[in-house]
Amino acid sequence: MASIYKRGTTYTVNVSVVKNGKRVRKTKSGFKTKRDANYWANDIENRKNNDELSAVFAPDITVPEYFGKWLETYKGNIKSSSMTVYLATLHTIERSDILSTTKAFKLTRARAQQYLNEFGSTHIRSTTAKRKTQLKSAYQDAVLDGFIKVNPFERTIVTGSDPKDNDLKFLETDDYLLLINETKLVPTINNDIILIGALTGARIGEILALTTDDIKDGIIDVNKTEQSATRTIDTTKTKSSVRLIDVPVWLTDRLNSSYQGRMFNISQGAVNKAFKKLQTKLEFKNIVSFHGLRHTHASYLLSKDVSIDYVSQRLGHANTAITMKVYAHLLSSKRLQEIDKTISLFDKGLQ
Known part of the structure; x- marks a missing residue:
């Protein structure tokens, strides 16, 4: 930081700079106005910053x-x-x-x-x-930082293939309900994790970070997440991801009677592997990732006319616009059904 002070009728400026590896003070006097002194100080500060940046970002780096x-x-x-x-x-x-x-x-x-x-x-x-x-x-x-004048990635075009059909990211309703019944039947760590995912739509990291303090009567408190790479506990993806999710009381009773403290000591990769193995065993047509289970949960609720506001809160989305964007294809299908119902009502009323 520069210091500017008045000495007699003029202003003097002191600026700290690095010279030959040592920090020294550079002083200049005789400025008629404080504004002129500021201009000089800012110029020196900018040069100093550029020198320091240039030492980090050499001009010939790749x-x-x-x-x-x-x-x-x-x-x-x-x-x-x-x-x-x-x-x-x-x-x-x-x-x-x-x-x-x-x-x-x-x-x-x-x-x-x-x-x-x-x-x-x-x-x-x-x-x-x-x-x-x-x-x-x-x-x-x-x-x-002044190294270039124009960003080379400005107005470039994103290329790439289209993602897989959205339908492939969801389980069919029959498969989804079969999965819930199968994991409910046999209590194991993998089955419990999959069952929580199926009944909450929570992310895999959120589930693996759960402790028994987060499990209450008919409520699962999502307030943290496990980082996949390090398996350390961190804050949730966004502030809105912190949420209370309503679940059947039998699920929270089962979890509280089976675990104590941090509930699951297993990697995300191992859970995904077990989940796909179970889908193969049950002969599902579409094999989805664990995140696909989150999509399946939301899609099932929306297909059963559960409010999009509630589904959005349940998923931990910041607003319904995000939910509508993710599930636009499903909501569009529902809209067509509502159109058919509306037209049918008017047709019957006019007969």
Whole structure:
């Protein structure tokens, strides 16, 4: 920080700078106005910041080197789960024929687009979009820091394949109800985890973080999550993810009588493996991931005319707009049914 003070009829400025590895004070006097003194101080501060940044972001570093340094500098305090996603991007660009050896501050928009095309050729569009968002953010800081004038990822196009049909992410109603009855019948750790997922729509990390203190009469209190990579307990995905979920009392009675303290000492990968094995054993047509069970839970409730407001709260969505976006195809189908019912009412009334 610069200090400005008046000496006689003029102003003097002191600024702390680093020279030859040592911090020294740079002083300049004789400014007629405080405004002039501020201009000079700001100029010195900007030069100092640029010098410090240049020491971190050398002008000849490659794109992966810049992205890694950017993570260290600007993303040091993010959650480990978020950092895992950023590190996946870093790993990807380190292996990219297009970006691995490209100088970070020489990257053109055309070359950035070539990379997105390359990545999109083997990934779905939403995954490519996430990569672009992260790289664009990194390069936006390069613009703000004065290393480049234009963000090379600005106005680039996201490419990639379409995701699997939404129907493949849901269990059929008969399969869903069979799954609940099967896991209810035989109490095991895997069955209990799957049963909680089926009856709550909770995320797998939220379930694995549960303790018996979170299990009350007919209510499961979701207030934390387990990070997949480290298996450590962390805050929930969003503030709205903290919620109370109503469940049958027999479920909470069963859990309280079977566990004490933290309930499940098992990895998310092991749960997913067991869940898919059970679906295969039950001869389900569509094999879904554990997250697909969350979609199945919500879809089942919406198909039974449960309020979208309540389903949204149950899932821990921030608002119903998110729920409507995720389940747009299902809600559209329901809307067509409502149209048919409405037209039918008027047709009968006019006969």
